[in-house]
Amino acid sequence: MNKDRVKGKVKEIEGKTKEVAGKVTGNKEMEAGGAIKKNAGKEQAHVGDDRQVAKKHK
Numbered sequence: 001m002n003k004d005r006v007k008g009k010v011k012e013i014e015g016k017t018k019e020v021a022g023k024v025t026g027n028k029e030m031e032a033g034g035a036i037k038k039n040a041g042k043e044q045a046h047v048g049d050d051r052q053v054a055k056k057h058k
Helices: 003-025 028-056
Strands: none
Touching: 003 028
């Protein structure tokens, strides 16, 4: 597991937490911000996966 994958997963969890907190409190701005951060984390994790695959095939 590389740094991008780990950082991405952390960001994804933080975003999901923020998204749920926004839903619970009725704060649409927080909910949207959390969803954005969650998706950014997923993308960063995918970048980490791609880098790891590319490194194996080098």
